[in-house]
Structure formats: C-alpha cells, structure tokens
Amino acid sequence: MNLDLDPDDEPRLRAALARAVDGYVPPPAPVDRVLAAGRARKARRRRAAVLAAAACVLAVAGLTVPLAGRGGDGPARPLPSPAVPTPEHVRPPAERPVTVSAGHGALDGTTWSVTVEYYPQLPPSAAADFLSGASAAAGTSLICRRMFIGHVQIDHQAGLWAGCTEVDGARDPRDGGDEGLWGLHDKGTSGTRLFVADPGPGIASGTVTLDDGTALTGQTVTAPGTTYRCWVVAIPDGRTIVSVDQYDARHHLVSRETEWR
C-alpha cells in the first residue's frame, strides 16, 4: 500500500472510520446511572468545599487570637519585617502541593526517586491539560507521582503535569489499585525501571521478585491528609520481574501478580 498525501485522503479516511464503527451499536444511554454518580461526585465536592472553608476560618481564628493577646500597656514593639515572598509563600495554601517521598536511591550508577504530590486545587497551569479552566475555579484536585531516574523526569516530554491524574478531593476512591513500570527507554521495558504502585487501602508493602531471585520491597507511604498511597522499587537494567506481591500490615499476602516482566 502506498498512499500519497492528496485531497482524496480525507474522504477516504472518513469512510474508513465510518466503516470501523459500523455495526457497533452502543447500549441505551445510562442517563440515570450517570446522573446518580454525577450527583454523588457533586455532593463530595460540596462537602470538601465546606471542610476547606471551615479550615480557613479556623486558621484565621488561630492567627487572630494571638494577635489580640498582644494588646496591653507595654511599649509598642516593632512589627517583624515581612518575609521576602517566594512563589510558595504567594500561592494560596490550597494550591500548594502536599508531598511525600515514596522512595529514592541509587542504581546502575544513577539516582532515582519517586515523590507523591497532591494539589488540593488544580494549578492554573495544569488546567489546560485536564478539564477546561472552569474546573480549576471549581477546585478540582490533582495527584501526581513524580518519577525521576538520573535527575530526568520520566515522561517529561508530555509536559509539566505528566504523571498526574485529576481526582476529586483528598479521598477519591477511584485512585488506587493501579501499577506501572516506568523507565526512560522503550516505555519502561528496558534500562533502569521503576515499579510504581498506587495501592488500595490495606496494602502496607509490596515486594518485587526478580529473575535472579532478588526480592525488592517498597513500603507504602500516604500523602498526608489524603488516601493517596504509593510504594515503589527500582528494577536494575537487564533484570526481569517474576512476581509482584502485596502485603497487609501483618505481612499477610494480599495479592500476587506474575504477568509483569
């Protein structure tokens, strides 16, 4: 087959796409199911907004009380100099990420690290990568698992927000249960690789057994104030995976997978 770029290509491709969907008849629209799930999601967002507002009120109250307590007859003390603003200081608290290190080390002569970042509000610069800007105003959250090998962020070609997933607040039950192999080459199938799991509740650790018998164990960490978890191990170049086991806090085996390589 040898097709040249010509004006005929477009109608031909359109016809081919029409043929591809021909015969696929979707089931009736699950309007009720979508509405029910949408309402539940909306209710969760409203609850989260109320909690965030309450936290702000408490924070302001906590600042006000000590300031009020300064009143008295003593000589006026000079106010402290304002701190030099930095981007983190300038950003409202809700836009600052909550971070936790899931693991780091050195392997194959290079360093690696994985950090979990939770953004309570979708950062404005990420809005274009996810829902439209309207969602940023509505407070959509973001969970990111930042993976580095040799100071190079995996998937950096996909932009600043590669490795991030939109979530609904700090306790979105949809996040969890995924695993992946990541690397800088061949989409995680060769070279030094990171096995990164965002396990569901109850998983305290994971062990990856390699073809040479080595057992690598990662402990589950949780981003503070959230239910977003992560455990990670680094796979040396040239090694393949025999099994991936996950354990609960009592070291009881919860799951075993043998399809990873």
Add this chain to the structure above:
Amino acid sequence: MHSSDRRAAADGPDPDTDADQDAEFSLFVAARWRALTHTAYLLTGDFHEAEDLVQSTLVKVFPHWRRVRPETAEQYVRRALVNTNRSRYRRRRVVHLLLPSLPDTPATRGPAAGDDRDALLRALADLPERQRAVVVLRYWDDLAAEEVAATLGCSVGTVKSQASRALAKLRAHPALADHPLPSGLGDPR
C-alpha cells in the same frame, strides 16, 4: 435555562436550579451518548472501554454543568473525553505493552474481528495518543482544525502536523497492508 442564569445561580444547593440542571444534562446525555460513544470507541478501540470512558467523562462534567454554556457544551464534553482518555492511556500503556494478550481490539459485540474495520482499529491503536485524537476528532467528528486545536489545547499548526504524521503512519501500517480497504484508506490508487 440560559447559561447566564446558570452562572448567576448560587453555588449552594438550590433544588429548582439543580432540577433544571439535571433535566438539561439528562437531555444532553440522551442526545449525545451515541455520538460520544462512537468517538470513544475510535479513541480506545474497545467498546467496553469506550462506554466506561464516556460514562466517567460525563460524571466528571456533571458538577461543572452549571458553568458550561450551551453553545460550547459539545466542545467542553469532547475535551473532557479526550483528557480523560489521555489519563487512562498514560496509566495503562505499560500494562498493555507487557500484556499483549489483553484485547486491544474490539470483542464480539463490536464489528467483526479480522476484517478491514478491525485492521483500521489496530492501526489507530498504534498511533500516539495525541495523533489518534487528532484523527478521530478531525476525520470522524468532522471538526475544523481550529476546533480540534481548541479541544486539544494546542495550536492549529500542531493539529495539521499531527494529522499529517498520523496519515503517513496509517498508510504505512502493516495491518492496513494486510487488509486493503475497498473504500477506505488502504485502497490502492
């Protein structure tokens, strides 16, 4: 309800406004479900995933529906669909690479496997995610390059270059060479 009314409504629960919003959203879902599912099918290559993708997209969109203007609702939902698919694609791509036995092509309820339609789906599946989205939006949803650019959040030039590269890859794809499409892209000239 007009969009400005929706935006003017208070953010707090308002039974009347919520009921209007629900009714409007339900109408949209009922009217656009089939078209969205077809788009999702071409994006994912699997009808189960297509239906899941459209459902999860609509659930995500629902809380924002009050802010969506009627004239841009279609584009808004399509953009959410593409972005949700992008997240899904990123999370699963390694699993699919390492598990070739997983069905990446439609199962029995979709078009019959092994025919030229299946070949095109396999060729589409091998395109990078963004190129596939460009092909589906441009040539299936029939959007102008400017609309595709707005949907994907990129420039018109990027859309054109991605479309050109995607067409070149589709032409060279072995699945299409094995399954010439009598009235499609694989048609010998």
